[in-house]
Amino acid sequence: MAADDGGGTGLPASLEAAWGLRERPSKGPKRGLSVDRIVATGIAVADSEGIGAVSMGRVAKELGVSTMSLYRYVSAKDELYVLMQDTATGPPPVRPASAVGWRAGLAWWAREQRALFRRNLWLLRIPVSSPPATPHGLAWMERGLEVLDGSGLDGGRRISVMMLVGGYVRNEVSLMSDLDAAMRAEGLTPDEVMRRYARTVGALTSADPDRYPELRRLLATGALGEADAGDAEFEFGLERVLDGVAVLVGRQSES
Structure with a gap:
């Protein structure tokens, strides 16, 4: 995030645009590239492959444009992450009347x-x-x-x-x-995992039960396998x- 010089928000241009504090870039490639399309594409990649798969190059490839063309709209991958995060987060719901x-x-x-x-x-x-x-x-x-x-x-x-x-x-x-x-x-x-875990703990502690008295008591109740x-x-x-x-x-x- 950009440093504040004392006279502005301290936010990158793309985030100021998200707040409506400046106009979004209007002239782009003929394919209609925009911040919204870039962010939506990044989210689609993250949804299917995880955030580690998201890079400026990967997003550009998905959009069929050069990587450099993205930098007119988003200055860095970290900035793209912030925009993706805000879009995916969305506004909070209205507090229900029951939550008194x-x-x-x-x-x-x-x-x-x-x-x-x-x-x-x-x-x-x-x-x-x-x-x-x-x-x-x-x-x-x-x-x-x-x-x-x-x-x-x-x-x-x-x-x-x-x-x-x-x-x-x-x-x-x-x-x-x-x-x-x-x-x-x-x-x-989950039940199979816990039952297997209980068997493992039982086998590991059975040779020296005096060293693990609390675990042995817990195993006896059956709670560890649930x-x-x-x-x-x-x-x-x-x-x-x-x-x-x-x-x-x-x-x-x-x-």
């Missing part, structure tokens, strides 16, 4: 982010190099601040809470997607994170 209060609102915000990442897993592979500065990125940030209205937390604490919850969401989706990919590669179901159903693990973790935020909110109200 900061806790229900924050849980809704977290679940919506999780659904977004699960639809576009390649988003998780884009390095986070700066705070949100795109139209949709700031819209999601605004929605997060909005759901925390009434919590009694100041602006700094709200940002910290959003980072905590957002980090939990990203980590959970990333971990689950990696595990799912590994299971698909082996042709196994896969969590549906979204149970995510919901369990989210509720524990929100429990911690509730303690913070309670302390704030007492001060």
